[in-house]
Amino acid sequence: MDQVRLLTNSYSQAPWRKQLQAILGFLLVLVMAALVVSVYLFVSSRAVVTGVEIQIMRNDMVEMRMKIEDYETALAYLTSEQVMKERADSMGFEPVDTGSILYLQVPGYVERKPAVLAPPPSPGTSRAPTLSAEYSESLVEWLRENILTPSGFLIEVGP
Amino acid sequence: MNPGYLNVSRWRYRLIEMIFFGVALIIVGQAFRLHIDPVLQKMRVDSEIYEVEQQTVYPPRGLIFDRWGNVLASNKKIYEVGADLRYVSDQETIAQTLAAYAGSNYSDVIAALNPEINDSGVEPVYSVLDNFLTEEEMTAITAKVDEYANMKRRKGQITPNLNGLYFVPRLMRVYPEQDLASNIIGFVNYNGESFFGIEENYQDLLAGNPLQISVPLDPNRVAEIPEIPEGASLVLTIDREIQAAMEDVLDDALQETGADDGTILVTNPETGEILAMAVTPRMDLNNFTEFQNIFTENKPYNKGASQAYEPGSVFKVLTMAAALDSGAVNPGTTFMDTGIFEIGGIYIRNWNSGAWGYQDMQGCMQHSLNVCLAWIASQVGPERYYDYMNAFGFGQMTGLDLAGEASGRLKMPGDSDWYDADLGTNAFGQGVAATPVQMAMAISSVANDGKMMAPHIMKSVIQNGRQYNTQPQVVGTPISAETARTLTDMLAASLVNESSDALVEGYSVAGKTGTAEIPTPMGYTSSETNASFVGWGPVDDPKFLVYVWLERPETSPWGSVVASPVFSEAVQRLVVLLNLPPDNVRQELRGQQ
Numbered sequence: 112m113d114q115v116r117l118l119t120n121s122y123s124q125a126p127w128r129k130q131l132q133a134i135l136g137f138l139l140v141l142v143m144a145a146l147v148v149s150v151y152l153f154v155s156s157r158a159v160v161t162g163v164e165i166q167i168m169r170n171d172m173v174e175m176r177m178k179i180e181d182y183e184t185a186l187a188y189l190t191s192e193q194v195m196k197e198r199a200d201s202m203g204f205e206p207v208d209t210g211s212i213l214y215l216q217v218p219g220y221v222e223r224k225p226a227v228l229a230p231p232p233s234p235g236t237s238r239a240p241t242l243s244a245e246y247s248e249s250l251v252e253w254l255r256e257n258i259l260t261p262s263g264f265l266i267e268v269g270p
Numbered sequence: 271m272n273p274g275y276l277n278v279s280r281w282r283y284r285l286i287e288m289i290f291f292g293v294a295l296i297i298v299g300q301a302f303r304l305h306i307d308p309v310l311q312k313m314r315v316d317s318e319i320y321e322v323e324q325q326t327v328y329p330p331r332g333l334i335f336d337r338w339g340n341v342l343a344s345n346k347k348i349y350e351v352g353a354d355l356r357y358v359s360d361q362e363t364i365a366q367t368l369a370a371y372a373g374s375n376y377s378d379v380i381a382a383l384n385p386e387i388n389d390s391g392v393e394p395v396y397s398v399l400d401n402f403l404t405e406e407e408m409t410a411i412t413a414k415v416d417e418y419a420n421m422k423r424r425k426g427q428i429t430p431n432l433n434g435l436y437f438v439p440r441l442m443r444v445y446p447e448q449d450l451a452s453n454i455i456g457f458v459n460y461n462g463e464s465f466f467g468i469e470e471n472y473q474d475l476l477a478g479n480p481l482q483i484s485v486p487l488d489p490n491r492v493a494e495i496p497e498i499p500e501g502a503s504l505v506l507t508i509d510r511e512i513q514a515a516m517e518d519v520l521d522d523a524l525q526e527t528g529a530d531d532g533t534i535l536v537t538n539p540e541t542g543e544i545l546a547m548a549v550t551p552r553m554d555l556n557n558f559t560e561f562q563n564i565f566t567e568n569k570p571y572n573k574g575a576s577q578a579y580e581p582g583s584v585f586k587v588l589t590m591a592a593a594l595d596s597g598a599v600n601p602g603t604t605f606m607d608t609g610i611f612e613i614g615g616i617y618i619r620n621w622n623s624g625a626w627g628y629q630d631m632q633g634c635m636q637h638s639l640n641v642c643l644a645w646i647a648s649q650v651g652p653e654r655y656y657d658y659m660n661a662f663g664f665g666q667m668t669g670l671d672l673a674g675e676a677s678g679r680l681k682m683p684g685d686s687d688w689y690d691a692d693l694g695t696n697a698f699g700q701g702v703a704a705t706p707v708q709m710a711m712a713i714s715s716v717a718n719d720g721k722m723m724a725p726h727i728m729k730s731v732i733q734n735g736r737q738y739n740t741q742p743q744v745v746g747t748p749i750s751a752e753t754a755r756t757l758t759d760m761l762a763a764s765l766v767n768e769s770s771d772a773l774v775e776g777y778s779v780a781g782k783t784g785t786a787e788i789p790t791p792m793g794y795t796s797s798e799t800n801a802s803f804v805g806w807g808p809v810d811d812p813k814f815l816v817y818v819w820l821e822r823p824e825t826s827p828w829g830s831v832v833a834s835p836v837f838s839e840a841v842q843r844l845v846v847l848l849n850l851p852p853d854n855v856r857q858e859l860r861g862q863q
Contacts, residue, residue, distance in 0.1 A: 162488075177347040177439055180330055181405070187341035187446035192514045209776060209842055214851040216859050223849075225729060226339030226505050229737040 154250055322484040329478035330441055332501035334455060334468060336510040337545075337729055343455055343469070343555075345441040349403040351411070353383060355395050357434035364399070364432055367414050372407045374400045396436075401460065408437050443469075445555035451513045453549040453572040454506070454727060456673065457558040465558075466571040468504065468727065470673035475502040475731060502733040507543035507726065512536060515843040516548035523836040524550060528824030529801070533574040533706050534840055535817040539714040539806060541742040542723030544670075544707075545814070547574045575670055578678035578703035579819070582786025582829070583621075583638045584804045585699030587713055587761065589647055590635060592658035595753040598649040601631050601760060611641040614690025618644040618698075621785065636764035638783065640698040647697035652683050655693060659702075661748035662712035663722070668745075670707050670725045678704040699786055700794075709804060710817045711745070716758060717780075717806040717815050719751035762809045772805055772834035774841045776852030781805025781837065783829035788822070798822045803833035807841065808853055816840050 124132075188194070248256070304310050334343035351368065358364065361383045368374035385394045403411075415432040423429045443458040456467025462477070464470045478501035516534045524532050536546040549572050553564045570576035593599045609625030611618040620626065620640050626633070634642035647655050659665075665680035680702050681688040695701040704712075707725055715722035724743040731738050749757075761780035765773055772781050784802035787794035801823050806815040816837055823832040844850075851859065 174439070176330065177441060180345040180441055181347045183333070183341065184344040184346045184444055184446065187344050190340070191446045191448075192340075192450055192510050193448070196514075207846055209774070209845055209852065212846065212851075214855045214859070216862055223338075225337045226335055227737060228335065228339055228503070228505065229732045229735055232736040232738055 151250060321488060322486050324482060325485055326480055326482050327498050328440075328462075328480045329498050329500045331443060331458070331462075332476040332478070332503040332732070334476075335503065335505045336451075336508045336513070337506060337543075338509065339505070340447075340510045342447055342451060342506070342508075342510070343443060343445050346444045347405060347439055348401075348442045349405075349408045350398060350438040350440060351400050351403055351408070352396055352398045352436045352438065353434045354436060355383065355385075355397055355434065358383060359433055360431045363418070363430040364435065367411055367432060368400055371410045371414065372400055372403050399435075402442065403437070411435070412437070447510070448554045448556060449552040450510065450517065451508055451547070452552045452555050453574070454508060454513075454547055454672065455555060456571070457555045457561075459558060465561075466673050468506065468672065471671050472502075472504060472728070475733075476504065477501050499734055502731050504728055505730040505732070505737075507538075507545065507729045508547075509545050509847065512844060512847050513546040513548065515847060516546040516840060517552070519836060519840045519843060520548040520550065522839075523818075523820060523832075526825065527801075527820055527832045529820040529822055529832070531573060531821045532836075533817070533819040534836070535574050535706050535710050536840070536844060537710050537714060537725060537815045537817075539717035539723065539812050539815045542711070542714065542725045542745075543729065543742070544725055544727050547572070547727075549574045570676075571674060572672060573819075573821075574706045575672050576674045576676045576705070578676045578705050578708075579800050579821075580700055580702065580786045580789060581704055581709055581802055581819075582699040582784035582800060583640075584709060584713075584782050584784030584802045584817075584829075585702065585704075586635060586638065586643050586697070586784075587716060587757070587782050587804065588659070588662055589643050589650075589655075589697045590631065590760075591716055591749050591753060591757055592655055593646045593650050594631075594756055595749040596650050596654050596658070598651075598654075599631055599646055601756060604628050604630050605634060605642045605645055607634075607639055607641050609641060611644045611694065613644055613648055613694035614692070616691040616694065618694050632760045632764060635760055635782065636767055638698075643697040644694035647693050652690075652693050655696075656680075656682050658748060659696070661746055662715070663708060663745065664702065664704055664712065668705075668707055668711050668725050671728050675707070676705050678702075678708055680704075699784060706817050706819050709802075710815055712748075713804050713806075713817075714815055715746075715748050716754045717812040718754070720747050720749045720754045722746050722748055758806075758809055758812075765805075768830075770830065770834055772803060772837045774807070774838050774845070776854070777807055777841065777845060777850075778809040778853050779805050779807035779837075779841060780809050781834075783834055785827060785829040797827070799827040799829075801827065801829040801831075801833040803829055803837045805837050805841070808850070808856065810853075813848060813850060814841070814844055816844070 245253070330345055333341055333345075336342055351372070353364065361380060364383065365374075365376045365379040368379050369376045379399050382397045382399050385397050387393050411432070415435060418429070418431045421429050442460070443462075445452070445455065445457070454467050456465055456469035456471075458464045458469055464473045464476070469476065478499055481496065481498050483496065516536060520532050520534045523529070531550045532548075533550075534546070534548040535544065537544050551564050551569070553560055565571060594601070605628070607620070607626040607629050609620060609623065618640050621638060626637055626639055626642075629637070629639060629642055631646075633639075634646070650658070659680055660682075665678060665682075667675045667677045669675075680696075681692055692701050711722060711725050714725075722745045724745045726740060726743075728740055730740065758780045761782055762778055764770075765779065765781055770781075770783075772779065772783075782804055784800075784804070786800045786802070788798045788800060799822065801820045803818045804815070806812045818833045818836045818840065820829075820833055820836070826832050845852075850856075
């Protein structure tokens with residue numbers, strides 16, 4: 112019986128080793144958990160910061176659009192018919208009458224065309240979403256899409 | 271080691287384990303209970319409304335341009351100033367500051383800061399104090415807010431402050447050209463409601479579609495805000511310089527003739543584009559609250575499109591067109607004018623009650639003989655005559671893209687109030703009501719080789735960054751090209767033979783005067799007339815058609831005296847702005863090509 116105990120003691124690990132293994136195992140789990148939490152926190156904080164930046168940019172965009180409208184209006188006032196007429200008068204210009212105009216044929220003269228303020232319609236113009244998926248998908252969704260799906264590794268290369 | 275000690279330790283460990291396990295069990299159990307508790311579920315659902323903010327996004331209203339891209343209507347940033355009543359502690363300073371820097375009414379501001387509790391018993395937390403602050407006013411008040419906020423104060427001391435003030439920017443419609451083309455553009459009020467003209471007619475296009483969106487307040491839940499297309503912008507066929515010139519000419523004409531109101535309509539007969547529509551009265555669109563004072567007694571906002579009147583002798587152009595086209599007469603047909611013509615039991619007389627003897631068709635038009643034209647209409651016959659008038663579009667709206675177009679009235683055989691005599695009176699423009707736009711459209715067929723073009727004011731629409739142009743549309747071909755040219759030549763010669771005041775040196779024009787007595791409940795009044803003139807040119811290749819209408823001129827009742835010179839003046843200004851050389855130069859240049 113003593114021999115059996117001796118044999119068992121010989122091949123079993125020392126208690127301090129067992130404790131060390133348990134502690135290391137626990138620490139490993141702890142470090143892994145901390146790692147996951149820190150990655151999650153990092154990604155979340157970045158998402159929050161980006162979200163706030165987007166909100167700020169959105170407000171800036173609205174503000175800028177209003178400013179553009181304001182500038183266009185200011186310009187329209189500065190170039191209104193009445194203002195332009197007064198400026199022309201102050202610079203000494205006078206309205207021309209039919210008898211005082213000399214008409215000449217100018218080769219290559221291109222007649223004034225009505226306003227073209229935007230390009231003409233073209234077929235197949237589509238509106239793509241402007242917000243990248245990275246800003247709205249969760250970490251789990253990202254992992255599923257990019258890591259767990261085999262095609263997620265593959266990136267299409269243009270010709 | 272003492273075995274008894276080990277047993278005690280084990281027992282303690284077991285107890286701690288059980289406590290931890292029990293606590294964990296309680297936590298899990300509580301979590302489960304919270305998950306299924308209906309009260310808490312309702313609370314969770316209710317709380318979701320605080321996670322997002324519902325916003326209605328109004329796209330900026332589209333701009334309105336003239337044909338060359340000059341802005342006729344645009345938007346300006348203004349501020350609504352409001353107060354979060356929970357943070358307001360100094361009402362007097364707020365009211366004084368707004369009165370001093372924004373011109374707000376002190377009492378109104380104080381009243382707005384003390385709103386009544388509504389029926390549901392909810393105390394308001396936000397109140398609008400003023401609506402239309404400019405950028406400068408807002409900046410001045412903001413500086414004042416900072417100044418008060420930075421004031422040093424002792425503990426417990428109450429100093430003046432503007433706490434609780436909020437500024438909300440938004441866009442307001444403005445009209446840089448003020449009253450120019452005001453009758454065409456219409457206006458938008460402070461609530462964004464559009465009235466009259468282009469603004470009302472194209473409200474849906476210009477305003478775009480407001481969108482209700484949910485904006486997550488949690489930055490973790492940032493969601494894509496859908497792209498909200500701006501209101502479409504419109505490019506009009508109107509030429510700002512021509513419009514201004516025509517308004518000048520009209521204002522001068524009203525002053526010289528003492529007419530109540532007037533209209534000058536300029537169109538391109540080849541396309542139906544309206545280049546200018548000068549109408550009185552006008553108003554500065556930025557002060558649209560003056561509308562009630564300016565347009566009294568149900569006066570139409572745009573008489574050019576919304577006021578039908580008896581046009582008088584300008585209508586003879588169409589009677590003659592119908593007669594020539596139907597073959598009832600030809601330019602050489604002669605008519606013995608005895609000064610009186612009986613039709614449907616009434617007697618038609620000339621404008622001077624005179625007899626003009628033998629006249630050919632040009633003579634009838636040149637001397638504007640009612641008797642001759644009534645006879646001509648009788649030769650065409652009522653059926654064919656009214657078929658032609660229908661084809662010219664009378665009694666129907668032209669489809670002009672302005673709000674409030676009138677259809678006028680053309681009595682037809684078969685109508686309860688149509689009599690045989692109407693054929694005779696209609697022939698010289700009496701007993702028929704038409705708007706200047708209808709007249710211009712019908713007569714454009716004479717100026718455009720028989721093709722009648724749809725009058726329109728929108729040239730292109732700019733939507734989602736693309737410009738879509740409208741195409742000229744042929745409404746119909748009521749007369750042949752040959753008839754149109756024959757009649758144009760007759761009317762051009764008439765003006766020359768008459769040495770009309772409508773003539774323009776260097777330019778060949780065709781046209782016709784009109785003087786119509788104004789119908790009243792007591793019959794026609796010869797003292798008050800509508801004086802008109804319609805003309806187009808250059809005769810060999812018409813580029814413009816000008817319709818002049820003066821209401822109740824005082825200096826003379828006759829269109830030939832008051833309206834013809836207005837046409838001439840308008841055309842003199844017009845040809846310069848259209849870069850249209852005199853006939854001889856044009857023909858010479860054409861010969862060189």
